[in-house]
Structure formats: C-alpha cells, structure tokens
Amino acid sequence: MKYLKTIAEECIGCNTCMSVCSKLYFKEDNPEKSAIQVAQAPDGAYTLSACNQCRACVAECPTQAISVNKLGVVLINRTLCINCLACVAVCPSHTMMTYRGGLVPFKCIACGACVKECPTGALKIEVKED
Numbered sequence: 001m002k003y004l005k006t007i008a009e010e011c012i013g014c015n016t017c018m019s020v021c022s023k024l025y026f027k028e029d030n031p032e033k034s035a036i037q038v039a040q041a042p043d044g045a046y047t048l049s050a051c052n053q054c055r056a057c058v059a060e061c062p063t064q065a066i067s068v069n070k071l072g073v074v075l076i077n078r079t080l081c082i083n084c085l086a087c088v089a090v091c092p093s094h095t096m097m098t099y100r101g102g103l104v105p106f107k108c109i110a111c112g113a114c115v116k117e118c119p120t121g122a123l124k125i126e127v128k129e130d
Contacts, residue, residue, distance in 0.1 A: 001072025002110045002127050004036065006048035010122035013038060013046045017114035017123060024113050025106065032099045035108040036123075048122065050108040051095040057087035057107075071110075072130055078104045 018034035026033040036050040053074050058066045065080035066087060076087075081104045088096045088105050098105045115123045 001053050001130050002125065003053045003073075004050045004108050004110045004112075004115070005124045005126045006036075006050060007122045007124070008046055008048050010120045011038060011046040011048055012120055012122075013040055014119060016117050016119065017048075020114045020117045021108075024111070030099075033102075033106075035095075035097060035106055036114055037095075049093065049095050051091075051110075052093055053110070054092060056090050056092055057096055060086045060090040062086065071127075073110050074107065075109060076105065076107070081105070 015038055017036050018031045018038055019029050021034040021036055022028060022030045036048065039047045041047060051074065053072055055068060055074055058068060058074060062084060063080045063082055065077045066074060068074055083103050085098060085105060088098055096105050096107050110125055112125045115125055
C-alpha cells in the first residue's frame with residue numbers, strides 16, 4: 001500500500017506542504033483545503049497528519065463512492081459521493097476532511113507533490129505490505 005509517511009521531528013512548521021496540496025487540488029493557497037495538516041503543540045513541536053490509507057471509510061460509504069486502487073490508495077469518486085460525511089465521522093485518524101462550503105470530502109492520495117517541496121524531508125512516499 002502506498003502512503004504518505006510523516007516525520008514530525010523533521011518538520012519546521014513552514015507549511016509548504018499545506019500550500020502545495022491546496023494549490024494543486026483546489027487551485028488556492030488555503031490551509032483548510034489541504035489534505036495534510038501541520039499543527040504546533042504547546043511545547044513547540046509540530047505534528048503532521050495525513051491519511052494512512054487504513055480503509056475504515058471504504059466500508060462506511062453507503063454509495064460505494066470510496067474505493068481502493070491497485071496501489072492501495074483510498075480514492076473518492078466525486079460523482080457517487082452524496083456528501084453524507086459518514087467517512088469523515090468514521091475516520092480514526094481524522095484525516096478524511098471537509099471544509100466550509102465543500103460538497104465532497106477529501107483526503108491525501110499520496111501523490112507526492114508535498115514531498116518534492118518539503119525543505120527538510122519531513123514527508124516521504126512509502127509502500128508497505130497490506
């Protein structure tokens with residue numbers, strides 16, 4: 001299964017990954033529309049969160065709009081999605097996302113665009129056995 005591995009101890013909180021993601025998929029620089037989220041803890045450390053492709057959302061979707069491709073990446077078919085947000089509710093890592101005014105949930109699809117732009121190597125695309 002292909003997924004985005006996050007290495008929080010390497011993150012400097014520049015938010016480049018969030019900018020790259022939202023620009024690529026939503027054509028605007030908006031952290032609310034990024035499938036990877038960076039947050040700063042009270043101790044100053046950063047946390048990174050992105051979908052780990054666990055597939056909890058696949059079984060929950062009432063319209064079968066969520067499927068797994070041959071690389072093991074969970075994908076959402078926007079045409080089939082009815083915006084019930086059951087997938088958002090069931091996501092154990094809180095990485096199935098939505099935003100104000102958005103009609104369809106979204107998530108990281110391990111495209112690697114953020115990996116290419118991360119200045120510290122805090123992100124990597126990896127493959128692991130299912």
